[in-house]
Amino acid sequence: xxxxxxxxxxxxxxxxxxxxxxxxxxxxxxxxxxxxxxxxxxxxxxxxxxxxxxxxxxxxxxxxxxxxxxxxxxxxxxxxxxxxxxxxxxxxxxxxxxxxxxxxxxxxxxxxxxxxxxxxxxxxxxxxxxxxxxxxxxxxxxxxxxxxxxxxxxxxxxxxxxxxxxxxxxxxxxxxxxxxxxxxxxxxxxxxxxxxxxxxxxxxxxxxxxxxxxxxxxxxxxxxxxxxxxxxxxxxxxxxxxxxxxxxxxxxxxxxxxxxxxxxxxxxxxxxxxxxxxxxxxxxx
DNA sequence: TTTCAGGTGGTGC
DNA sequence: GCACCACCTGAA
Numbered sequence: 001x002x003x004x005x006x007x008x009x010x011x012x013x014x015x016x017x018x019x020x021x022x023x024x025x026x027x028x029x030x031x032x033x034x035x036x037x038x039x040x041x042x043x044x045x046x047x048x049x050x051x052x053x054x055x056x057x058x059x060x061x062x063x064x065x066x067x068x069x070x071x072x073x074x075x076x077x078x079x080x081x082x083x084x085x086x087x088x089x090x091x092x093x094x095x096x097x098x099x100x101x102x103x104x105x106x107x108x109x110x111x112x113x114x115x116x117x118x119x120x121x122x123x124x125x126x127x128x129x130x131x132x133x134x135x136x137x138x139x140x141x142x143x144x145x146x147x148x149x150x151x152x153x154x155x156x157x158x159x160x161x162x163x164x165x166x167x168x169x170x171x172x173x174x175x176x177x178x179x180x181x182x183x184x185x186x187x188x189x190x191x192x193x194x195x196x197x198x199x200x201x202x203x204x205x206x207x208x209x210x211x212x213x214x215x216x217x218x219x220x221x222x223x224x225x226x227x228x229x230x231x232x233x234x235x236x237x238x239x240x241x242x243x244x245x246x247x248x249x250x251x252x253x254x255x256x257x258x259x260x261x262x263x264x265x266x267x268x269x270x271x272x273x274x275x276x277x278x279x280x281x282x283x284x285x
Numbered sequence: 286t287t288t289c290a291g292g293t294g295g296t297g298c
Numbered sequence: 299g300c301a302c303c304a305c306c307t308g309a310a
Contacts, residue, residue, distance in 0.1 A: 121291090121292080122291075122292040122293060123292045123293075124290090124292085125290070125291070214293090214294085215293070215294090216293085217292060217293045217294080218292090218293095219292060219293090220292070220293080238292075239290085239292090
């Protein structure tokens with residue numbers, strides 16, 4: 001494979017934007033970091049981001065990616081301060097969660113990639129999901145070139161996944177989820193489904209639309225709505241969140257009703273902040 | 286060697 | 299509508 005072509009450099013302001021928190025909170029799977037250097041694959045571009053005192057310097061390789069694409073991908077055009085202020089005023093825990101997660105942004109990722117990635121996330125954990133996605137990209141994705149000897153691949157398009165046999169899809173750690181990936185890709189191709197449809201739907205209707213795919217239930221649908229379709233009302237409920245809602249608010253059932261009333265306009269941001277906060281407390285013991 | 290974590294889909298009530 | 303279980307694999 002050839003060396004990936006350098007396509008230019010962008011700079012991003014660090015004000016109210018923390019790249020580490022943004023890629024470390026479980027919303028994306030194609031980013032890694034070592035110290036202040038981050039590497040990720042976004043569509044057909046490889047991004048190498050270096051954190052400096054007052055800004056992030058982004059080198060683009062592979063296909064070009066404009067500054068505005070980058071701004072949109074990391075949701076940098078949204079002013080988070082009013083959201084933070086509303087959430088911080090709710091209670092002490094949210095206040096601490098906002099303080100610890102300050103700068104965490106809701107990413108806007110490609111619908112097909114997000115759909116398949118979160119199908120893989122069911123009954124699974126982040127390191128394994130990442131392994132599987134890299135294996136799928138290597139087998140079915142477009143080669144983007146090498147950087148320092150390492151090969152990078154785009155996330156697979158729908159067509160090769162739809163055409164692949166279950167044996168071919170049986171990559172590392174995928175397990176029974178190969179069937180869900182296959183069914184979903186086949187359905188999109190055979191029924192010529194337009195994945196941009198949920199952008200125009202309410203969160204409720206979008207959830208129903210996404211659940212037409214085998215392997216997509218309430219939680220996975222809400223992740224896709226939040227991380228690809230910019231539905232801030234979506235609130236993915238997994239076992240962590242259930243425990244958190246029980247511990248912090250004594251909520252045992254009807255989670256969605258509580259969420260709608262308590263987090264008002266920003267359930268998605270609240271969910272990410274609380275998830276990040278709880279997980280960090282857990283990791284620190 | 287065994288056990289566990291983690292959503293969805295299906296079955297049976 | 300709710301309760302239960304199979305599904306698969308890496309990590310502990």
